[in-house]
Structure formats: C-alpha cells, structure tokens
Amino acid sequence: MESMNRQTVPYQVDNPTDEDRYEQLRYVLTAGRRPEDFDNIISSLSPPEDIREICNSNCGRAVKVAVIGGGAAGLSAAFELKKIGCDITVFEANDRLGGRVYTYPIYEGYNVDLGAERIPVSHETSWHYINLFKLNTRPFATSNVNGLYYIREARARKEASGLSVMENIYPKFDLPPEEARLPWRQLSGKLYDKYILGLSPEIRKELIQVKESYSDEVVQMDRMSYKAGYQSVGLSKNAIFMISYLSTLDVEFFNLSLAEMMDKVYSADFSQTYYIEGGAQRIIESFYNALINENLQVFEGIQMQELGKVNIRLSTAVDGIYQENNREKVTLKCRGRETKKVTLEEFDYVVCAIPFTSLRRVEIKPTFSITKMQAINELNYESSQKTFLFLKDRFWEQGNAEERIIGGSSGTDLPILNTIYPSDHAMPVEGSPGAWTLRPGTSPNSPGSLLASYNWGQDAEIIGNEANNLRIRDISRQVEEVHGLDPGYIRNRLLSWVTMFWSNAQYIWAGGCFGKPQDRTLFSYAITLPEMNNRVYFAGEHVSQKHVWIQGALQSGMLAANSIARAITKR
Structure with a gap:
C-alpha cells in the first residue's frame, strides 16, 4: 500500500504546465476527500473573459482612465485597458512599482x-500571467x-506521523487523555471535517466567491472567529493553544473570521506552491515592459496602433477624488512628492487600486455610498x-x-x-x-x-x-x-x-486585508460596486476573496478593466 501511495504523489516539476498543476491540485483534493471541488476552484479563480470579447480593440480610443496605485492590481487593470486603446495614466505614490510585491x-x-x-x-489568474x-x-x-517545532522549550520534528510532536510537545500542554492519544493533525482536522467536508460542494465554493448574499452556512461561519471554530468542535483550551503554534500562524489569526481562514483551506493555498525565479517583482517588470515598451508578443492579435498609451507617474500621490456638476468626469487632486506641485486632472474613468488603509486619507467629494465608506473605515487589515x-x-x-x-x-x-x-x-x-x-x-x-x-x-x-x-x-x-x-x-x-x-510602508500602511467576523457578509460585495455615477471602479486583493494573494490583486484588476469596457460600450 505504501508503494502504491508513493507512486500516486505527483512530482513538483520546474515550470509546470497547466496539466502538471491540475494533477497536483487533484492529488491534494483527493487526499482531502473532496476531488469534486476541482472544477469549482478552477472556474472561480480563472481570469474573467478577455476584455476584447466585451468591446473591440479601438473602443477605448480617446477614453481617459486613471489608475490609482501601481501594484499588481493597478498594473493588470492598465494592461487590459491598453488592449482596447484607452489613454491610461498610472499614479503611484512611491518611487517604485509593485506595492506589496517587493x-x-x-x-x-x-x-x-x-x-x-x-x-x-x-x-489560475496568477498562472495566466506567469504563462503569458x-x-x-x-x-x-x-x-x-525535517522542519522543527520549538514550543515551551521543547523541540520536535515536523515528520508526517506526528510522533515526534506527541513525544516532545504534548507533555508540555497537559492534554486530556482522549486528545493525548491522537496526532495533532487529527485534532485540528476536526475543524476541516466540520467546516469544509461538512458543507456541500455548492456551498463550499462560496468561500472563494464574491456574492451579494451568501448561504446561511457561510453567513454563520463568517460570524464566528477562527478560534471559536476550534472551540465548536470540542477541543480543549490546551489543545487549541498547542495547535495555534503547531499550525504556525494560527495564533496570529484567531480573531479573524472562520470563513476567512477556511477559504484558504478550500483552494489548497498552502499545499503545492511555486515561486518566480528572480523574485515576484519579475511579474511587475513584465507588466511594465508590456505597458511602456510595447511588447507586442503579449498582445497577440492587436496591432501596435490599436494599443492605448500608458503614462506611469511615480512619486505622485492622489490626495483627492472629486465629481461635481459634470457627472461624466472624475477629477483627481495629484501631488508630486518631490516637486510638491499640486494639479487637478480630469478623467473619464478611475480604477482605485490602493488598499483602503491608503484610501482612508484621500479626500472624497461627494463621499461614496454609506457601505463603501464604512468598509474604507472598518475593513480589517x-x-x-x-x-x-x-x-x-x-x-x-x-x-x-x-x-x-x-x-x-x-x-x-x-x-x-x-x-x-x-x-x-x-x-x-x-x-x-x-x-x-x-x-x-x-x-x-x-x-x-x-x-x-x-x-x-x-x-x-x-x-x-x-x-x-x-x-x-x-x-x-x-x-x-x-x-x-x-x-x-x-x-x-x-x-x-x-x-x-x-x-x-508609506502609502500602504498594512500587510494585507484579512476579514474579521462579518466583514465578508457586510462588505465583500459592496466594495466591488462602482461609485460616482459608475465612473470610479475598485481593484486590489481586498476587493477579492483571495486576500493577501497576488491572485486576488490580478483577478480584481482584470474585473475592474472589464467593467470599464462594458461601461464604454453602453456609451
């Protein structure tokens, strides 16, 4: 049996093809007793339809779009809008592109x-651009x-059976006899059994979707903290304390929404992962080369004269977003951080791709909707x-x-x-x-x-x-x-x-968005909606259900660009 299991483990190759990745994901899901989730995960995390399916390559001609923020979300939005001929200006307050890709x-x-x-x-959306x-x-x-645990001055190995932890770490926590007999992954697995396997496949997929309303099961999960989830499956307080360190980062996230944490489990975010050779900045550099140097290889089927122009302005902060009598335009108050020069500049559309921790300082007149402003003030980072x-x-x-x-x-x-x-x-x-x-x-x-x-x-x-x-x-x-x-x-x-x-980090001021209880049900849909007469759109990992991942930033940028393309066609 062991020999058979060893043969079924897919090998993590360099530069995996899509099928290589799918084989790895299927293996993880099958091991987790839910292979039926594969199609739902892939479809939910795939890029949206190509922007040229919404309008042709010239439909954005003479349309001025401002992108606030030169991180992955802003650059993906600019990249897509360039395909339909828009005149794009990217404002980045810092002196480098990338945001939290650094x-x-x-x-x-x-x-x-x-x-x-x-x-x-x-x-899928991250791999779309990696492959492109x-x-x-x-x-x-x-x-x-071979990794180590060092907890309460006891040391153990991360070997698969969990015996090293049981022999060295367990005695430090005075566990009840019924818990002391079980490996820690079996103890923590009770949470998985209840809140992943305990949901139907159709409800599970809501964990990585932005929806106007969620099922009762997901709403209830979103009302609970991550720690309360562990408590609900009957673990002792000592076992929960121990698991919080054995799972390494759990202790840092106990006050977050249970649904927030389960969405990462659902799509196997920590099971089979890769890194970009030379650093994640390579994807930012690739966007820059495509936007500025007109790398036509990544704009297959589009002539150079059809592509929009992109102006990237580093060290330029946006201090205000205004819409007055002309509801067809949006005015930005821009400030050169080095020159100190302040200008008022008018655009047809705006993609706001900065975290709410940064947007919080921007003057907005008239103010956005009540729920949007509440989210800007309250969404947890x-x-x-x-x-x-x-x-x-x-x-x-x-x-x-x-x-x-x-x-x-x-x-x-x-x-x-x-x-x-x-x-x-x-x-x-x-x-x-x-x-x-x-x-x-x-x-x-x-x-x-x-x-x-x-x-x-x-x-x-x-x-x-x-x-x-x-x-x-x-x-x-x-x-x-x-x-x-x-x-x-x-x-x-x-x-x-x-x-x-x-x-x-100036003009960022947070590591990433992590939802506290009820953030999902209160804000996740509302923050995706446009403002100022459908002229201001939003992108960023916080606007997705893949918080803190490049995936969430890239997919939300594409979605914002597509929304602008639809608005242009309606004109």
Missing part, C-alpha cells in the same frame, strides 16, 4: 521577496518533514513583518538526510514565530510528500538568505517596532535557540540583513 537585492546575486512570494497551483510573460518558476517548499538574514553558509542544510532542512519552515512560540528556509536549493524527493533534497550543483557551504522571522498581527507589531539593532539581536538569538546553536553563531556568519514592517 523583491530586494539583499546581496550580490541574491534577491529576497519582502512581500508576496508564493503562487499556489490553484491560482513566460516567467520561470520553481517549487516553493511549503512544508518539510493586519500588520506583517519579514526579516531576512544573509549568512555566509547554510547551517540548516547541513547534516544527514534526516537532519538537513532544505526549504520548508520551523515554527515556535517565540516572537519570531516562523522561520522559512530558502527553496533555491530544494528539489522534491519523488514519491515522498514534504521531503526535499539538494539540487545538483548546490552546497550548504554556499551563502544563503534565511527568512529568520515571518509573522503577522501582534508579534509583527512587536518585532516591527523594535529598533533595528535590537530587532536583529533578538531575532538572531531566537533563531539560535530554535536550532540549538551556540550564542553568537548567527552574528559570526551574518553578511547582510533586511527587514520590512509593512505597517510602516
């Missing part, structure tokens, strides 16, 4: 992603059986923090096959919470889920970037607000403690470091 050169020849990085195999731009991808080692340490060798990849950690992560109850190992040396072991070996030609003696601390919420606030010298000291000490290294080990090997606390 690849940073930490050391000569080495890049790290300070923001979005992983691409799940189910995220011919970007190279490699497996991202989401889990590794979470802090996020990443700190990379660049070391002269990779201590985590050293040792025998049962010791070395090549990709994957380690979790702890210390403030660093989650340490993620780079996947650039990682090659899957065929037939063994969660097992990774060194790629040919790589060595643990070469330098590498360790994502030493990745966290959200309160721990992100704690670490993110530390002074840099204190932050690096504390993170280094905690990494040493998790791995059983001598004090000073990290400092003696440290060549460089970089840190990003997204709550301090």
Whole structure:
C-alpha cells in the first residue's frame, strides 16, 4: 500500500504546465476527500473573459482612465485597458512599482521577496500571467518533514506521523487523555471535517466567491472567529493553544473570521506552491515592459496602433477624488512628492487600486455610498513583518538526510514565530510528500538568505517596532535557540540583513486585508460596486476573496478593466 501511495504523489516539476498543476491540485483534493471541488476552484479563480470579447480593440480610443496605485492590481487593470486603446495614466505614490510585491537585492546575486512570494497551483489568474510573460518558476517548499517545532522549550520534528510532536510537545500542554492519544493533525482536522467536508460542494465554493448574499452556512461561519471554530468542535483550551503554534500562524489569526481562514483551506493555498525565479517583482517588470515598451508578443492579435498609451507617474500621490456638476468626469487632486506641485486632472474613468488603509486619507467629494465608506473605515487589515538574514553558509542544510532542512519552515512560540528556509536549493524527493533534497550543483557551504522571522498581527507589531539593532539581536538569538546553536553563531556568519514592517510602508500602511467576523457578509460585495455615477471602479486583493494573494490583486484588476469596457460600450 505504501508503494502504491508513493507512486500516486505527483512530482513538483520546474515550470509546470497547466496539466502538471491540475494533477497536483487533484492529488491534494483527493487526499482531502473532496476531488469534486476541482472544477469549482478552477472556474472561480480563472481570469474573467478577455476584455476584447466585451468591446473591440479601438473602443477605448480617446477614453481617459486613471489608475490609482501601481501594484499588481493597478498594473493588470492598465494592461487590459491598453488592449482596447484607452489613454491610461498610472499614479503611484512611491518611487517604485509593485506595492506589496517587493523583491530586494539583499546581496550580490541574491534577491529576497519582502512581500508576496508564493503562487499556489490553484491560482489560475496568477498562472495566466506567469504563462503569458513566460516567467520561470520553481517549487516553493511549503512544508518539510525535517522542519522543527520549538514550543515551551521543547523541540520536535515536523515528520508526517506526528510522533515526534506527541513525544516532545504534548507533555508540555497537559492534554486530556482522549486528545493525548491522537496526532495533532487529527485534532485540528476536526475543524476541516466540520467546516469544509461538512458543507456541500455548492456551498463550499462560496468561500472563494464574491456574492451579494451568501448561504446561511457561510453567513454563520463568517460570524464566528477562527478560534471559536476550534472551540465548536470540542477541543480543549490546551489543545487549541498547542495547535495555534503547531499550525504556525494560527495564533496570529484567531480573531479573524472562520470563513476567512477556511477559504484558504478550500483552494489548497498552502499545499503545492511555486515561486518566480528572480523574485515576484519579475511579474511587475513584465507588466511594465508590456505597458511602456510595447511588447507586442503579449498582445497577440492587436496591432501596435490599436494599443492605448500608458503614462506611469511615480512619486505622485492622489490626495483627492472629486465629481461635481459634470457627472461624466472624475477629477483627481495629484501631488508630486518631490516637486510638491499640486494639479487637478480630469478623467473619464478611475480604477482605485490602493488598499483602503491608503484610501482612508484621500479626500472624497461627494463621499461614496454609506457601505463603501464604512468598509474604507472598518475593513480589517493586519500588520506583517519579514526579516531576512544573509549568512555566509547554510547551517540548516547541513547534516544527514534526516537532519538537513532544505526549504520548508520551523515554527515556535517565540516572537519570531516562523522561520522559512530558502527553496533555491530544494528539489522534491519523488514519491515522498514534504521531503526535499539538494539540487545538483548546490552546497550548504554556499551563502544563503534565511527568512529568520515571518509573522503577522501582534508579534509583527512587536518585532516591527523594535529598533533595528535590537530587532536583529533578538531575532538572531531566537533563531539560535530554535536550532540549538551556540550564542553568537548567527552574528559570526551574518553578511547582510533586511527587514520590512509593512505597517510602516508609506502609502500602504498594512500587510494585507484579512476579514474579521462579518466583514465578508457586510462588505465583500459592496466594495466591488462602482461609485460616482459608475465612473470610479475598485481593484486590489481586498476587493477579492483571495486576500493577501497576488491572485486576488490580478483577478480584481482584470474585473475592474472589464467593467470599464462594458461601461464604454453602453456609451
């Protein structure tokens, strides 16, 4: 039986074809006892219809569109609108494009992603653009059986059976006998059984859809916090506390909506993932080249003279959105951050592709609808923090096959919470889920970037607000403690470091949108609706049901562009 199971595990190849990805997703869903969800996931996360099916390549000629925000959502909207000939201006308040997609050169020849990085195999819209731009991808080692848990000063491995955790971590939590006999994944699986398998396939798919109204089951889930979901399946408070760290990031998200967390489980967002070689910024660069340099290969079937013109204005903040007597136009108040020059500029349509944390500071007259303004004020965003340490060798990849950690992560109850190992040396072991070996030609003696601390919420606030010298000291000490290294080990090997606390990122001011109880039912549909006489449209991961993922940003940008195309045809 074990041999048969090993043969059925699909291999994570580099640069997967669509069928390669589908095979991986089917495997995950079948293992989760719900293969029937495949078609619903793919259809919900696929790109919308091509904008040229809505109107021809010239229908946007002489139509002026402003895109506020040069992140993935804004750029995908601009890319699609360019296909129909619109005259587009992209306003980006910062001096770089990408928003929360931010690849940073930490050391000569080495890049790290300070923001979005992983691409799940189910995220069809992300793969649409990856394939269109011919970007190279490699497996991202989401889990590794050699990874560590270090909780309540006890250390265990992440091996599949869970015995290491039961032997080393369980005794620290005084679990009731009936829970102490079960592996922790079986304990946490009670939540999955009730709130994923307990729903019909038609109701389950609502978890990744934006709907005007949801089924009673999803409404009830959205009223509950994630922690309340665990409580509802009868787990003891000690088991819930333990699982919150074994699941690594659960403790950071216990106050969020249960439906918010289950939507990520439904589409298998953390099961089989990839990363873009060279960094996620490559997709931003590809958009830029297509928008500015007129890369006709990605505009198949459209003549150059039919494409719209795009002007990208960096370091230009939008401080106001106005519509007065002329309800066919929208006026933006624009401010050059370096020149200090303020201008009033008029457009036919606007795509607002900035997070609500940024839109909150913009003057809006007349104000948007009551529900839209309520969402701008109340929709929940979470802090996020990443700190990379660049070391002269990779201590985590050293040792025998049962010791070395090549990709994957380690979790702890210390403030660093989650340490993620780079996947650039990682090659899957065929037939063994969660097992990774060194790629040919790589060595643990070469330098590498360790994502030493990745966290959200309160721990992100704690670490993110530390002074840099204190932050690096504390993170280094905690990494040493998790791995059983001598004090000073990290400092003696440290060549460089970089840190990003997204709550301090100007004109972004948050790590990402995460819905609290009732955010979905109150706001998810209303925030997609246009404002100002159908002249202002909205895009961004917060406008999707794939919060914090590139997928949500890209798909929402395409949808906003298509909505403008429909509005143009009605004219």
